[in-house]
Amino acid sequence: MAVTRMKDQTPSQPSEGQVQEPAHPRVLIGAHVAVKGLSHSYRKADGHVLEDMDFEIHQGEVVALLGRSGCGKSTLLHMLAGLTHPSEGQVVINGNVVEHPSPKWVMMFQAPSLYPWMTVAQNAGLGLKFTRRGYEIAKRVPEVLDLVDLGAFANRNAQELSGGQQQRVALARSLAPRPEMLLLDEPFSALDAFTRRSLQQDVRKIAKDLGLTLVIVTHDVGEAVRMADRVLVLKANPGRIAEDTQIALTEEERGGGTDAFAREHARLMGIYAEVAEMGNAPTENDFTRLSE
Amino acid sequence: MSDVTQLSGQMARTGFSLPKLGRFRGLVNGALGIGLLLVLWWIGGWIVETSDDLFAFADFAPVPTLSRLWEMLMDGEVVAMSGPSLMRVGLGLFYAIVIGVPVGIMIGRMKRLNEVANVPFQFLRMISPLSWMPIAVMAFATWDGAIIFLIGMAAVWPILFSTAGGVRRIDPAWLKVARNLGANPLHMLFSVILPAIAVDVLSGIRLALGVAWVVLVPAEYLGVTSGLGYAINDARDTLEYDRLAATVVVIGVIGFALDALAGQLIRKFNWVRSDWH
Numbered sequence: 001m002a003v004t005r006m007k008d009q010t011p012s013q014p015s016e017g018q019v020q021e022p023a024h025p026r027v028l029i030g031a032h033v034a035v036k037g038l039s040h041s042y043r044k045a046d047g048h049v050l051e052d053m054d055f056e057i058h059q060g061e062v063v064a065l066l067g068r069s070g071c072g073k074s075t076l077l078h079m080l081a082g083l084t085h086p087s088e089g090q091v092v093i094n095g096n097v098v099e100h101p102s103p104k105w106v107m108m109f110q111a112p113s114l115y116p117w118m119t120v121a122q123n124a125g126l127g128l129k130f131t132r133r134g135y136e137i138a139k140r141v142p143e144v145l146d147l148v149d150l151g152a153f154a155n156r157n158a159q160e161l162s163g164g165q166q167q168r169v170a171l172a173r174s175l176a177p178r179p180e181m182l183l184l185d186e187p188f189s190a191l192d193a194f195t196r197r198s199l200q201q202d203v204r205k206i207a208k209d210l211g212l213t214l215v216i217v218t219h220d221v222g223e224a225v226r227m228a229d230r231v232l233v234l235k236a237n238p239g240r241i242a243e244d245t246q247i248a249l250t251e252e253e254r255g256g257g258t259d260a261f262a263r264e265h266a267r268l269m270g271i272y273a274e275v276a277e278m279g280n281a282p283t284e285n286d287f288t289r290l291s292e
Numbered sequence: 293m294s295d296v297t298q299l300s301g302q303m304a305r306t307g308f309s310l311p312k313l314g315r316f317r318g319l320v321n322g323a324l325g326i327g328l329l330l331v332l333w334w335i336g337g338w339i340v341e342t343s344d345d346l347f348a349f350a351d352f353a354p355v356p357t358l359s360r361l362w363e364m365l366m367d368g369e370v371v372a373m374s375g376p377s378l379m380r381v382g383l384g385l386f387y388a389i390v391i392g393v394p395v396g397i398m399i400g401r402m403k404r405l406n407e408v409a410n411v412p413f414q415f416l417r418m419i420s421p422l423s424w425m426p427i428a429v430m431a432f433a434t435w436d437g438a439i440i441f442l443i444g445m446a447a448v449w450p451i452l453f454s455t456a457g458g459v460r461r462i463d464p465a466w467l468k469v470a471r472n473l474g475a476n477p478l479h480m481l482f483s484v485i486l487p488a489i490a491v492d493v494l495s496g497i498r499l500a501l502g503v504a505w506v507v508l509v510p511a512e513y514l515g516v517t518s519g520l521g522y523a524i525n526d527a528r529d530t531l532e533y534d535r536l537a538a539t540v541v542v543i544g545v546i547g548f549a550l551d552a553l554a555g556q557l558i559r560k561f562n563w564v565r566s567d568w569h
Contacts, residue, residue, distance in 0.1 A: 081472060103474040113465035117487045117563035126483070127473040159563075177473070 030213035031093050031105055031181035033057035033080060038089035039238075040075060049075055051238035053089065062207060062214040064228035066221065066268075068276050072239025073217045074185055080215060081107040081183050094180070103127050105181040110189055112170035114158040120169050121145065121154040127177035144172040147206060164195035171203065181213040188223070200226050201255070221272055225265050226254050233268075235275045242275040330354055351533035361538035370542055376518040378546070380436065380511075381504050384443025388500055391444075392451030393493055397485065399452075400459025413452070421446035421507050425514070435515040439508075446507040447500035454499065458492025459485065490561040498554035505547045 038053035050072040057063050065073040078084040079091055082101040091098040093105060101107075106127070114123045124144055125137040145151045148168040153161065158169060167187060174182055184203070188196040204227045207214040218224055224231045225247055233243040245268070253260045337353025340346045351357070364370045399406040399413075421442050428438035462485065470484045486493075512521020520543050527536035 083468065083472065101472045101474070103472075107472050109465060109469070111465055113463065113469045115466060115484070115487070117490075126470070129483070130470070130474040130476070130479050173473070 029094075029180065030060040030211050031057075032059050032095075033181070033213065033215075034092040035076075035080075036089050036092060038076075038079065038086045038091065040072070040079070040084075040087045048087075048238040050086070051240050053239075053241060055232065055241060055244065057213060057215065060208075060211045060213055062204060062216070062227055062229045064216045064218055064224035064231045065234060066218055066224045066231050066272060067234030067239070068219055068236060071234040071236035073234050076234075076239070077107065077183050077185050077215060077217045080181075081105055083107065103131050103177040104179050105183060106174040106177070106179045107183040107185060108167075108170055108174055108187045110186045112163075112166040114166055114169055114173075116157070116159050118158060119155050120150060120158055120161070123158050123169055124172040124176055126173060131177055133177070140176055141172075144175045145169075147175065148172045148202070162195075164191050164199065167191065167195075167199060168202075171199075171206075175206070175210075179212065181215065182207060184214070184216045186217055186219070189218075189220070196223075197226070197256075203227070204254070205251075221265060221269050222256075225249070225261065225268055226256065231268060233271055233275045235277075243271050245271060349533055352537045356534040357537035357541065360532075360534035361541055364535070364538055364542075373518065373520055373523040373539070374542060374546060376516070377508055377512065377520045380439050380519065381443055381501075381508055384440045384504055385447050385497070385500060387440070387444040388447035388451050388504075389497065392448045392496070392500075393455050396452040396455025396493075396496075397459050397481075397489075400456035400489075406456065413449070417449040417453075421503075422510055425511075429514065439511045439514060439516065442511045443504045443507055447504040450499035450503060451493065451496040454492050454496025455489060458489030461492075462488045487563070491558055491563070494554065494558045494561055498551065498558065501550055501554055502547070505543075505550065509543065 034056050035053050038050060039048050040050040041048045053076065065076060067073045075084060079086050080093075080098070082091075082098040082105070085099075098105075115126070118126075121141050125134075125141045128134060128137050128140060142151060142154065145154055148171050150161075150165060150168050150172065153165065153169075158166065161169065170187070182203075188199050191199065200223060203214070206212075214227075216223070216227055228247050230244070230246050232241050233245070234240065235242040247264055247268070249260055249264055252258075255261075333354050337350065337355075340352060341350040351360075361370075399409050424442055424445055425438070428441045429435075432438040432441060466484050466488065467480065470480055475483065508519075509521040509524060512519040513525055516522055520539060523539045524536055527533070527539060
């Protein structure tokens with residue numbers, strides 16, 4: 001892990017916990033999301049994957065969709081992004097019904113999916129190029145690369161970077177078109193534990209600094225506690241929201257290692273286990289693997 | 293006893309190993325290969341020359357051939373006969389690319405279209421391009437048109453199939469990410485699909501170039517009065533076997549050079565790094 005840490009460190013990267021000034025004008029209005037009467041089935045005969053979804057996500061809120069594999073959380077996220085259409089109901093963002101993907105709400109996936117024939121800077125500027133804002137690239141790309149601590153890597157090929165650095169480039173690419181909302185589909189699950197933690201903290205901090213709305217799909221209770229203001233716990237078959245709970249922790253407490261963090265973690269773990277119908281109330285140790 | 297063993301071991305290591313050539317290895321080995329070919333050619337020429345039945349063909353040997361080749365290079369004949377051939381191959385390849393790349397992208401992207409097109413395409417591909425010759429002669433007003441058509445028919449398949457294969461291997465996440473970032477279909481084509489399949493297309497073109505160059509010579513046996521195929525036929529008819537052999541050498545050298553050029557292009561556009569995470 002120490003080796004990976006070294007590999008992931010960049011020359012300009014600050015040490016863990018060091019607070020940086022936001023090098024970025026605040027986006028004052030994050031997206032407001034309203035999901036209304038949403039149900040979905042892939043084929044009519046198969047029944048609903050998601051059923052009777054009704055919830056709101058407030059501007060600038062960090063929400064985790066927590067659930068086991070197959071509960072439809074990833075499908076729900078694709079619908080928020082406009083990449084999949086719900087069979088019934090609708091997703092309304094800032095008063096407009098979502099019908100197409102938009103660079104205003106950008107999704108990040110488990111794999112960074114950088115374009116290997118491009119440099120880091122070209123990858124990061126792609127959203128601007130696609131939305132006819134190519135004239136902003138020269139100013140904006142260095143800005144977002146600095147934001148993810150990869151300013152020194154602008155002209156490197158994307159393939160020369162470590163997994164964590166590639167995911168940071170994907171984050172910069174998502175941030176460049178100044179989105180109102182980021183949708184993360186288990187984006188850190190392929191990374192080692194250290195890199196994952198530092199990205200979890202950084203992404204939350206960036207979202208809070210910019211006022212972005214952030215939605216994270218995860219099956220990792222620890223990730224939900226570290227990152228989210230609010231957690232929607234989903235149950236499977238059909239996918240429904242079983243619990244809607246706030247995570248009452250300060251920014252310092254989210255780093256882990258405090259009693260408050262442990263209490264919130266245990267409380268959420270209890271809810272998660274109950275919803276996932278995992279039997280007896282679990283102890284913390286039972287979920288070490290899951291939460292990592 | 294052990295000393296003897298050690299000594300023979302040392303001899304085996306030092307006395308019988310080939311010299312290390314370092315960065316000249318490719319060059320030296322290439323020269324070695326050409327040298328071996330020349331020796332075989334020379335032996336063949338010597339056999340022909342000393343045979344009572346074959347001595348009339350003695351001009352096929354390396355010395356007459358290469359001295360004639362030198363003359364042909366000096367008086368511009370090599371350029372004069374290669375120019376039209378290169379033009380025909382270039383045009384045939386151009387049409388093959390213009391048709392093969394878009395159709396390849398379409399069948400790579402659309403599963404249904406691929407299923408429909410697969411049987412007819414495989415059927416057409418297996419027909420020797422030269423068997424289209426009579427049809428080409430009837431269908432085209434000029435000999436040149438017919439030859440370019442034959443070359444195009446030969447060259448289109450490797451380009452088409454290689455392009456389609458490349459499109460099928462595109463990481464679906466690249467398309468999803470691009471769509472999410474607001475790419476329109478043109479962005480998708482020029483920023484994602486074409487760069488992603490550049491190497492596949494170029495590999496297809498390299499294969500097509502090889503096939504086109506092979507088909508060229510028999511295609512130029514058709515009515516035209518220029519080009520390498522015509523030069524071969526003409527030399528046979530006038531019994532100038534040294535000129536015939538020199539033309540064969542020219543065909544080989546140009547073919548080799550074109551393939552090397554395509555190889556260079558592939559290396560230039562290849563984005564795969566060996567340490568891809």
